[in-house]
Amino acid sequence: MDSTTRLYRTTVLSRIWLNEETFELYCTRPQGFTWLAGQYATLGVRGEEREYTLIASPDAQELRFLIKMVAGGALSTVLANIVPGDVLEMGPAKGYLTFRPTDRPxxxxxxxxxxxxxxxxxxxxxxxxxxxxxxxxxxxxxxxxxxxxxxxxxxxxxxxxxxxxxxxxxxxxxxxxxxxxxxxxxxxxxxxxxxxxxxxxxxxxxxxxxxxxxxxxxxxxx
Ligand SMILES: Cc1cc2nc3c(=O)[nH]c(=O)nc-3n(C[C@H](O)[C@H](O)[C@H](O)COP(=O)(O)OP(=O)(O)OC[C@H]3O[C@@H](n4cnc5c(N)ncnc54)[C@H](O)[C@@H]3O)c2cc1C
Structure with a gap:
């Protein structure tokens, strides 16, 4: 399996609410999982998967996600009810919204x-x-x-x-x-x-x- 199709498993460590509709999910960092600041990964539960940006620094020991619970949303409402110990499927990190050093403002x-x-x-x-x-x-x-x-x-x-x-x-x-x-x-x-x-x-x-x-x-x- 190549690095662009590999699936990882990550275990939920904690969920912290920041306001009434937004929470942070802390998860274990699977062995071999790497990312660049600004990239996202797909999280999957019970056949549904969506993209979520990794907000921790790439050298962090744990993964962190900032997630809005969308009313009626198929996956974000499931993630909002997830508990420590639950396991999520996760794809490899992807995306191009990464910082490019420049002289411009x-x-x-x-x-x-x-x-x-x-x-x-x-x-x-x-x-x-x-x-x-x-x-x-x-x-x-x-x-x-x-x-x-x-x-x-x-x-x-x-x-x-x-x-x-x-x-x-x-x-x-x-x-x-x-x-x-x-x-x-x-x-x-x-x-x-x-x-x-x-x-x-x-x-x-x-x-x-x-x-x-x-x-x-x-x-x-x-
Ligand atoms: C590259 C990428 C990175 C992303 N990163 C994040 C992230 O870090 N954090 C995060 O919370 N989300 C992020 N998203 C959005 C996320 O992937 C889901 O689309 C979102 O969580 C809704 O999924 P759902 O299954 O709950 O809702 P769905 O069942 O897919 O949608 C239900 C309804 O809600 C609408 N909807 C979808 N998203 C929103 C929204 N944000 N606000 C209001 N209505 C919406 C849909 O149009 C639909 O009508 C990202 C999306 C992309 C493409």
């Missing part, structure tokens, strides 16, 4: 659990990026402190209904796309986008129109 743009590859990159030592971190509410700004420490500029963008009461350094009230339309200056840039297809579509369209020499790397989660 680097912008990471994430919505929701789309922050996952950037958590992995920060854990792997990537520094000096601008990060637009989009969420509805403050409790959706996962791993905020470590991302603030790694970024040269951290811009939380809150779009939910409780946003008027929140005060955070650098807070932008609105969607990440609103921030880019209002405040982005300079270029050309390297942009990394991860999260909803709608956000990736809108940001790509805006960058193509106003910053045509900008490089864009993206991964859509839905």
């Amino acid at each position: 680097v912008y990471f743009v994430a919505t929701g659990v789309g922050i996952a590859p950037f958590i992995a990159m920060a854990a792997d030592g990537v520094r000096g990026f601008h990060l637009l971190h989009g969420a509805r509410n403050e409790d959706g700004l996962f791993h905020r402190q470590e991302l603030i420490a790694a970024a040269c500029q951290y811009i939380p963008c809150l779009s939910g209904k409780d946003r008027p009461s929140v005060t955070l350094p650098g807070l932008f009230h609105g969607h990440v796309t609103d921030y880019l339309q209002a405040d982005l200056q300079g270029g050309p840039f390297d942009f990394y986008l991860c999260g909803s297809m709608a956000m990736i579509h809108d940001v790509t369209h805006h960058l193509d129109r106003h910053y045509p020499d900008t490089r864009i790397y993206s991964e859509a989660y839905n």
Whole structure:
């Protein structure tokens, strides 16, 4: 069996809820399983499989996943009820949303659990990026402190209904796309986008129109 088709088995160590719909899954690292920061693997239970980004540094002893429980979702609802000791099937690490060193200003743009590859990159030592971190509410700004420490500029963008009461350094009230339309200056840039297809579509369209020499790397989660 070659390294692109090999299946691994990983055992769940713990599950920690970060807010009412998002949790982290800690799992054992199977022997021989390797990845690059930003890559994902398929997790499988009872015949269903989906892709999930590895958020730990590639030299970590355990695997970690940041997972949103999608209402009615076939696999994320199963993973939300998994218990320590359960075994998951896992494919090899895949994907191209990995960091490429550059002299250009680097912008990471994430919505929701789309922050996952950037958590992995920060854990792997990537520094000096601008990060637009989009969420509805403050409790959706996962791993905020470590991302603030790694970024040269951290811009939380809150779009939910409780946003008027929140005060955070650098807070932008609105969607990440609103921030880019209002405040982005300079270029050309390297942009990394991860999260909803709608956000990736809108940001790509805006960058193509106003910053045509900008490089864009993206991964859509839905
Ligand atoms: C490369 C890649 C990496 C990914 N990494 C992650 C990750 O790190 N963490 C993570 O939580 N997810 C990640 N996803 C999404 C994940 O693979 C699943 O699609 C997601 O968990 C939903 O699966 P499900 O079986 O629960 O829902 P499904 O049964 O597949 O879908 C049920 C319904 O929910 C909709 N839906 C699917 N995803 C979402 C969503 N995110 N928000 C709202 N509605 C949705 C579907 O369109 C469908 O209508 C990634 C996807 C890709 C392609």
